[in-house]
Amino acid sequence: MSTIEQVVNKTKSEKALRAKETLINFVTKIEKELESYFDAEIKNSFGVSKKERDLSIHVWKHIKEHNLRPAKRIRGSFVYYGYRLFKNDKEEDLLKASMCIELVHTALLMHDDFMDQDDTRRGKPTTHEYYKKIHQDRKYRFAPLHYGESMALNIGDVALLAGHQILGEVNFPENRKLAALNRLLQGLVNTGLGQAFDVTLEAGGQAQEKDIFDLHLAKTAIYTYENPLHIGAILSGASGNDLKILTKYAIPGGIAFQLQDDILGLYGDPVKTGKPAHSDLRQGKMTLLIIKALKNGSPAQVKRLKEIWGKRDLTESEAGEARKIVKDTGSLDYSRDISRSWARRAQKAIPDMLKKGWNKEAINYLDGVAQYMVERDV
Amino acid sequence: MSTIEQVVNKTKSEKALRAKETLINFVTKIEKELESYFDAEIKNSFGVSKKERDLSIHVWKHIKEHNLRPAKRIRGSFVYYGYRLFKNDKEEDLLKASMCIELVHTALLMHDDFMDQDDTRRGKPTTHEYYKKIHQDRKYRFAPLHYGESMALNIGDVALLAGHQILGEVNFPENRKLAALNRLLQGLVNTGLGQAFDVTLEAGGQAQEKDIFDLHLAKTAIYTYENPLHIGAILSGASGNDLKILTKYAIPGGIAFQLQDDILGLYGDPVKTGKPAHSDLRQGKMTLLIIKALKNGSPAQVKRLKEIWGKRDLTESEAGEARKIVKDTGSLDYSRDISRSWARRAQKAIPDMLKKGWNKEAINYLDGVAQYMVERDV
Numbered sequence: 001m002s003t004i005e006q007v008v009n010k011t012k013s014e015k016a017l018r019a020k021e022t023l024i025n026f027v028t029k030i031e032k033e034l035e036s037y038f039d040a041e042i043k044n045s046f047g048v049s050k051k052e053r054d055l056s057i058h059v060w061k062h063i064k065e066h067n068l069r070p071a072k073r074i075r076g077s078f079v080y081y082g083y084r085l086f087k088n089d090k091e092e093d094l095l096k097a098s099m100c101i102e103l104v105h106t107a108l109l110m111h112d113d114f115m116d117q118d119d120t121r122r123g124k125p126t127t128h129e130y131y132k133k134i135h136q137d138r139k140y141r142f143a144p145l146h147y148g149e150s151m152a153l154n155i156g157d158v159a160l161l162a163g164h165q166i167l168g169e170v171n172f173p174e175n176r177k178l179a180a181l182n183r184l185l186q187g188l189v190n191t192g193l194g195q196a197f198d199v200t201l202e203a204g205g206q207a208q209e210k211d212i213f214d215l216h217l218a219k220t221a222i223y224t225y226e227n228p229l230h231i232g233a234i235l236s237g238a239s240g241n242d243l244k245i246l247t248k249y250a251i252p253g254g255i256a257f258q259l260q261d262d263i264l265g266l267y268g269d270p271v272k273t274g275k276p277a278h279s280d281l282r283q284g285k286m287t288l289l290i291i292k293a294l295k296n297g298s299p300a301q302v303k304r305l306k307e308i309w310g311k312r313d314l315t316e317s318e319a320g321e322a323r324k325i326v327k328d329t330g331s332l333d334y335s336r337d338i339s340r341s342w343a344r345r346a347q348k349a350i351p352d353m354l355k356k357g358w359n360k361e362a363i364n365y366l367d368g369v370a371q372y373m374v375e376r377d378v
Numbered sequence: 379m380s381t382i383e384q385v386v387n388k389t390k391s392e393k394a395l396r397a398k399e400t401l402i403n404f405v406t407k408i409e410k411e412l413e414s415y416f417d418a419e420i421k422n423s424f425g426v427s428k429k430e431r432d433l434s435i436h437v438w439k440h441i442k443e444h445n446l447r448p449a450k451r452i453r454g455s456f457v458y459y460g461y462r463l464f465k466n467d468k469e470e471d472l473l474k475a476s477m478c479i480e481l482v483h484t485a486l487l488m489h490d491d492f493m494d495q496d497d498t499r500r501g502k503p504t505t506h507e508y509y510k511k512i513h514q515d516r517k518y519r520f521a522p523l524h525y526g527e528s529m530a531l532n533i534g535d536v537a538l539l540a541g542h543q544i545l546g547e548v549n550f551p552e553n554r555k556l557a558a559l560n561r562l563l564q565g566l567v568n569t570g571l572g573q574a575f576d577v578t579l580e581a582g583g584q585a586q587e588k589d590i591f592d593l594h595l596a597k598t599a600i601y602t603y604e605n606p607l608h609i610g611a612i613l614s615g616a617s618g619n620d621l622k623i624l625t626k627y628a629i630p631g632g633i634a635f636q637l638q639d640d641i642l643g644l645y646g647d648p649v650k651t652g653k654p655a656h657s658d659l660r661q662g663k664m665t666l667l668i669i670k671a672l673k674n675g676s677p678a679q680v681k682r683l684k685e686i687w688g689k690r691d692l693t694e695s696e697a698g699e700a701r702k703i704v705k706d707t708g709s710l711d712y713s714r715d716i717s718r719s720w721a722r723r724a725q726k727a728i729p730d731m732l733k734k735g736w737n738k739e740a741i742n743y744l745d746g747v748a749q750y751m752v753e754r755d756v
Contacts, residue, residue: 046568047575049592055578056571111535115528140581141662141688150493150577153531157489158570160535164542165563168556178546178556185543190424192536193434197425199528200433203518214427284519310519 016375019368026080027073033095034102038064041162062130063159067106069122070274072378074257074369075101075228082232082246084362085353093171097180097235100170101228103163104188108195110156114149115199116283122274128152160188172235180234187227194218198286205310207286209295213255215286220261221254245352249366253346257373259339262287263332264377266323272378278319284310288338293331301325339374346370394753397746404458405451411473412480415544416442440508441537445484447500448652450756452635452747453479453606460610460624462740463731471549475558475613478548479606481541482566486573488534492527493577494661500652506530538566550613558612565605572596576664583688585664587673591633593664598639599632623730627744631724635751637717640665641710642755644701650756656697662688666716671709679703717752724748 042060047053079098113126120126125133132148140147167181198215201207207215229246264273265280266289280287290309294302308314308322326332347370353363420438425431457476491504498504503511510526518525545559576593579585585593607624642651643658644667658665668687672680686692686700704710725748731741 046571048596049588051589052572052575052592052596055575059571059574111531114531117524135581138582141583142581142690146495147577147581149527151574153489153492154570154574154577157535157538158567158574160538161563161566161570165560165567168560168563174553174556178552178559181556181559182543182546185539185546188539189536189543192532192539193424193437194430196437196529196532196536197430197433199525199532203513203520203525204516205519210427211429214430218424218426218430312520 013371013375015364015368016372017368019365019372020376022365023072023074023077023369023372026077027071030073030076030080030095030098030102031068033092034067034099035064037096037099037166038067059155059158062127063103063106063155063162065124066110066121066127067102067159069124071102071122073102074373075105075224077365077369078225078228079232079235081362081365082229083236084232085358085366086233086236086238086242088359090172094232094235097167097170097172098228098232100163100167100184101231103159103166104184105163107156107158107160107163108191110152110159112195114152115195116279118276118279120274120276123271126152127155167231176235176237180231183230183234184227187222187230191219191223191227194222201286202284205284207291209288209291212286212288212291216255216258217251220258221251223254224257225250225254242356245349245356248352249346249349249370251346252342253366253370253373256339256342256346256370259288259335259342260374260376262289263335263339266326267332268377274378277316278314281309281319281322282312282314288335289326289331292334293326293329296331297325297329301329343370343374391749391753393742393746394750395746397743397750398754400743401450401452401455401747401750404455405449408451408454408458408473408476408480409446411470412445412477413442415474415477416445419540437533437536440505441481441484441533441540443502444488444499444505445480445537447502449480449500451480452751453483453602455743455747456603456606457610457613459740459743460607461614462610463736463744464611464614464616464620466737468550472610472613475545475548475550476606476610478541478545478562479609481537481544482562483541485534485536485538485541486569488530488537490573492530493573494657496654496657498652498654501649504530505533545609554613554615558609561608561612562605565600565608569597569601569605572600579664580662583662585669587666587669590664590666590669594633594636595629598636599629601632602635603628603632620734623727623734626730627724627727627748629724630720631744631748631751634717634720634724634748637666637713637720638752638754640667641713641717644704645710646755652756655694656692659687659697659700660690660692666713667704667709670712671704671707674709675703675707679707721748721752 038060042057042064045053045056045060047056076098079101080094083094109121110127113121114128118126119129128148128151131151132144135144135147164181164184167184168177170177194215198219201211201215226247229250230243233242233246262280265275265285270277293305297305305322305325308318311318347367350363350367416438420435420442423431423434423438425434454476457479458472461472487499488505491499492506496504497507506523506526506529509529510522513522513525542559542562545562546555548555572593576597579589579593604625607628608621611620611624640658643653643663648655671683675683683700683703686696689696725745728741728745
């Protein structure tokens with residue numbers, strides 16, 4: 001490596017490191033707000049009778065526990081810094097508003113974990129597993145798993161709407177809140193359609209490289225990056241042109257994020273990522289890693305990978321084989337390179353933001369986090 | 379029957395009949411709006427690629443077909459007349475706003491049908507059955523039913539949020555729209571908690587008569603009656619006191635509605651109601667009919683009813699036995715009487731509305747529909 005390359009890499013990593021620190025600070029702040037929010041919901045739990053109220057309290061305690069498991073809070077940070085780009089006021093209200101997307105995310109995880117049939121999330125039972133166990137412990141009637149799944153569906157609905165409600169009731173001007181709420185609703189309708197596309201691609205079992213990017217664009221890039229940045233910006237009163245600059249950053253940034261997520265899904269440490277080991281492999285998830293290895297592998301590699309990919313009773317050693325094939329075909333390096341090039345593409349929107357004279361600290365966060373998200377191991 | 383009783387009954391039935399006609403007229407109007415709405419959603423379906431757009435179009439076509447199956451549209455009519463009580467303008471915008479709750483209802487039906495494991499809804503396949511069949515026809519990978527259920531969950535989420543979006547984007551003053559949207563969100567969070575209470579009571583297999591009323595109050599009365607009436611009223615700018623009068627009508631009216639729904643669930647004609655035969659019995663649904671029969675039946679009747687209630691592979695003849703036991707124990711008559719007495723209690727709010735000088739036609743509708751909903755056979 002030349003000296004210049006070393007300097008560039010160091011600069012990049014320092015940028016990522018600073019963004020990581022900023023994000024960690026944000027996590028501390030928003031989790032304090034989230035804790036107060038949940039405690040209030042638990043205290044004021046709805047019920048027309050003591051019995052119903054007790055159940056509502058139980059449900060809200062579960063949502064709290066689930067939401068407060070260690071999480072990146074990147075979506076909340078985008079609402080926060082999407083606003084901070086334009087305005088430097090209303091710290092407490094802004095933290096409250098940023099919670100909306102974290103509640104929505106908990107809801108979608110509850111629903112996703114049912115779809116993916118995952119048992120754990122962030123190292124603890126998924127919602128359907130949690131309520132399945134309650135059914136068993138209390139010796140209820142009928143099938144424990146179906147009760148668990150029904151509760152996960154329901155409680156997901158509760159968290160999904162509660163997230164929207166947070167945004168509708170936070171202390172910002174009414175016209176901006178309504179615009180932000182409409183933006184959130186539109187974004188999530190599209191996310192739902194993207195999710196339907198995802199499960200259908202997965203069931204179909206055939207996808208091209210282009211489909212993977214389309215999927216990452218339709219799902220993660222819009223949902224995880226563009227939505228929360230736009231919501232924060234809209235709350236501050238940003239213009240349509242401002243939103244376009246944010247989109248220029250958000251879409252490639254989100255694709256980069258998802259590519260790295262898929263890499264961690266195959267090679268990450270389950271203890272760090274909080275995702276069950278080999279879940280992506282077991283469920284036959286469509287990722288660039290797999291598609292590319294199937295395209296570039298030798299006939300023997302392709303045959304073996306096809307046997308393992310989507311195998312519901314996968315063994316540790318089979319997962320190791322799959323990882324080796326993806327690596328040996330050059331598909332891991334390919335995904336990593338592509339991921340980093342999307343991150344660089346996102347960063348091309350940074351000069352536009354500087355030119356606009358937006359808040360420097362918020363811009364630095366976006367710049368660094370694009371980098372950090374493709375370097376992370378969690 | 380004395381002549382006076384005959385006259386009273388005739389008056390009651392005429393009132394119900396007029397409300398039924400009003401509702402039928404409303405159904406024609408709102409279904410025209412719904413059709414335009416769905417056609418626009420299909421035309422502008424979201425997708426970052428042709429493949430994704432094609433799937434989104436497929437999803438929206440299914441939502442359209444599901445929503446436009448014959449339905450009572452009582453919730454939509456409550457948004458409409460909740461507004462008409464106070465204001466006589468904006469016909470087209472009001473019809474659009476009234477669609478919100480009909481989309482939300484489609485969403486909850488999709489989710490409920492998964493929870494109840496029902497195969498048909500309004501005489502056609504439920505969403506999970508519909509997509510299960512597509513999975514089989516297209517010879518996709520993995521389990522067809524799980525694909526169907528994942529799609530039902532997802533598409534339910536899409537319809538749920540699209541319903542909220544309708545309200546957020548309709549042409550009414552921003553402050554009222556935001557207030558109505560917040561009211562809808564709050565109502566549906568509580569409905570979700572009520573639903574969690576329902577599936578938990580059902581799984582527990584034990585409930586008191588009081589629990590049934592609490593459940594009907596927590597779920598149907600708030601969701602089907604109070605929510606849409608409040609939303610319509612809020613859009614018109616009604617005061618908190620006005621909403622209280624509506625609640626006085628809505629809560630008992632909704633309980634009456636649900637008691638009659640449970641009667642139709644056991645004794646109704648599946649062709650008319652569109653519900654699968656014996657679904658309530660098969661899933662062990664907690665109804666006043668069952669609870670009361672279990673309380674008042676002879677040891678032999680109770681023993682037999684307990685064997686049949688919640689039996690997943692119920693036969694036609696067993697369902698007949700259960701119906702006979704519920705009738706012979708006097709539980710059917712009891713439910714019918716209680717249902718009608720709740721309807722009368724709802725009607726006690728009518729003089730308050732007249733005193734306020736609200737729109738006469740809208741008041742007549744509420745008065746008559748309370749009656750109609752406990753006399754209906756669909």
